[in-house]
Amino acid sequence: MPNYLLAALVPILWGSTYAAVSLFLSDLSPFWVAVWRALPAGLLLLILKPGRPPLPWSKMTLLSVFNIAAFFPLLFIAAYRLPGSVAGTLGATLPLQLMLVQWLVEGKKPELKMLALALVGLGGVVLILNPSADIDPIGAAAALTATALVARSSLWLKNWPVTDIFRLTAWQLTLGGLMLVPIAFLVEGMPKALTLHELPGLLWVSLLNSSFAYWAFSRSIKKIGADSMAMISMLNPVAAVTLGIFLVGEVLGPYQWLGISIVMLSLLLMVRMKQKAVRKASLKGL
Numbered sequence: 001m002p003n004y005l006l007a008a009l010v011p012i013l014w015g016s017t018y019a020a021v022s023l024f025l026s027d028l029s030p031f032w033v034a035v036w037r038a039l040p041a042g043l044l045l046l047i048l049k050p051g052r053p054p055l056p057w058s059k060m061t062l063l064s065v066f067n068i069a070a071f072f073p074l075l076f077i078a079a080y081r082l083p084g085s086v087a088g089t090l091g092a093t094l095p096l097q098l099m100l101v102q103w104l105v106e107g108k109k110p111e112l113k114m115l116a117l118a119l120v121g122l123g124g125v126v127l128i129l130n131p132s133a134d135i136d137p138i139g140a141a142a143a144l145t146a147t148a149l150v151a152r153s154s155l156w157l158k159n160w161p162v163t164d165i166f167r168l169t170a171w172q173l174t175l176g177g178l179m180l181v182p183i184a185f186l187v188e189g190m191p192k193a194l195t196l197h198e199l200p201g202l203l204w205v206s207l208l209n210s211s212f213a214y215w216a217f218s219r220s221i222k223k224i225g226a227d228s229m230a231m232i233s234m235l236n237p238v239a240a241v242t243l244g245i246f247l248v249g250e251v252l253g254p255y256q257w258l259g260i261s262i263v264m265l266s267l268l269l270m271v272r273m274k275q276k277a278v279r280k281a282s283l284k285g286l
Contacts, residue, residue, distance in 0.1 A: 007220035007232050013213045014091070015239025017205055018084025021076065022248045024201025030076035031184035032191045036202050038068050039177025041210035045170030053171040054164040059156070060171055066153040067214070068176020073183070074146035081139025083250045086128055088240025089260050090143035095230040095270055096121050097144075097151040105155065113273060117266045124262030127255050154226040157218055165222065169215040231274060234267040 025033050053060045078087045096118045102108040110118065128135065162168050184191070194202070220229050237260060244250035252260075 003220065003223045004228075004232070006216050007224055007229055008235055010213050010217045010220065010229075011092075011233045011236035012239045013209050015084075015088045015236040016243055017075065017209055018079045018082075018087050018240050019243035019247050020201045020204050020209075021079040022084065022244075024198050025205075026080070028192060028194075028198060029184070029188040030080050031073050031180065031188050033076050033202075033205070034072035035177055035180045035184050035191075036194075037205045037210050038072055038173045038180060041206045041214075042170055042173025042175070042177050044207075045166065045211055045215075046174055049166050049170065051164075051167055054162050054168050055160060059160060060175065063153055063156060063168075064172050064175035064179065066149045066156075067172055069179035069183070071146050071149045072176070072180065074142040074149070078139045078143035078146065081136040082143065083252065084244035084248060085237065085241040085250055085252060085260065086135060086256065087139065087143045088237035088244075089128060089263050090125065090140060091147050091240075092234050092237045092263060092267060093121065093125060093144065094147050094151055094154075094233040095227075095267060097148050098154060098226065098230045101148075101151045101155060105152075111273075114270060117270050117273075121263050121266035124259040124264075124266065127259030127262065151230070154221055154230065157221045158226040162218070162222070165215060165219045168218055169211070173210055173214065227274065231267065231271045234264060234271070237264065 021033070028036075055063070075091075078090070082090075099110045099114065099118055103110060217229070220232075241260065
């Protein structure tokens with residue numbers, strides 16, 4: 001149970017990113033926010049526990065690109081262009097995308113019921129992005145692409161032997177942050193001077209949403225599995241929707257609410273089916 005509670009904190013924290021951007025970071029560029037989120041967090045963890053990366057440099061670089069250098073800018077582009085509730089729901093399509101990646105990469109075909117639920121969830125996404133909702137297409141594409149990157153890297157984390165999760169997190173954030181610096185300069189130029197108003201948001205996304213949450217995310221994949229961690233990601237839109245309504249004052253149309261409800265329902269049914277499968281497997285082993 002403690003492992004699942006720790007895992008549940010990850011999507012809740014990540015779901016708060018959109019509110020943090022709206023409340024504190026709206027005047028900064030997405031690329032420099034990505035740098036400030038990743039690099040200080042990684043360097044802090046390396047100071048606390050210095051040492052070599054726990055994986056070969058080639059694998060460490062792949063994780064750093066997928067989880068940080070590519071993922072963070074896409075995430076913040078989505079956060080700046082979409083309501084947090086919509087961005088969080090698109091991010092919660094992780095189980096659907098993980099199912100697709102496992103099918104394409106590992107040849108693991110999904111069960112018919114799971115595939116049907118995935119298609120239902122996809123229908124919910126279509127409702128969220130319906131033309132009448134006036135959803136920014138770049139933001140939506142960024143959110144879905146960012147989630148696809150996490151789906152692929154989750155399988156790497158599941159399959160690669162890593163014992164030092166703390167140092168893995170430190171090196172991912174540091175390498176990814178260093179990769180982001182020249183990209184931010186090329187795209188946005190010199191960074192804007194930070195103010196006291198922006199400091200709480202940067203501390204939140206760097207210390208809690210990066211240092212802690214990425215350690216908890218990697219640890220949870222090892223402890224409970226990539227599939228279970230993906231299912232728990234449905235808490236992301238719950239946090240994003242709740243904070244968006246109560247803190248940011250977001251207003252959604254009826255089709256978007258229906259789409260969010262359908263995505264959440266499909267994910268809840270997936271979790272229930274997964275739990276039944278685990279119970280049956282444990283009973284067979286007795």
